[in-house]
Amino acid sequence: MRGASNIRSSAGRRTRAAVPKQYRQHELFMQVTCLEMEKARRGVERAAAANRVSDIDTRLVAIDQERESLLSQLAELGALTAAPNFSPDAPSRPATMGGFRIQY
Secondary structure: OOOHHHOOOOOOOOOHHHOOHHHHHHHHHHHHHHHHHHHHHHHHHHHHHHHHHHHHHHHHHHHHHHHHHHHHHHHHHOHHHHOOOOOOOOOOOOOOOOOOOOOO
16 A cells, blocks of 8 residues: 655755755754754753752652651650551551542
């Protein structure tokens, strides 16, 4: 079966020698310009990603501080000794959720 990829055309077949020098210069300047614009976009993307990472790091520190505060309050109340299976340094396990059905 023949498709659009099998259609013969002369598009893209011109040789560099057939292009006048002034047009070749414009083409090269355009390529440089496109690269500079892409570099600027990537710089903005990189800065935004760095800000997101910084925000996440700040929140992780705040979570640790809040956790320590809550654990110290529990220790003052004597609640940590009442729960022998609780270890403040143990990694927390994600809560498992049962399935549910939504009826329309």
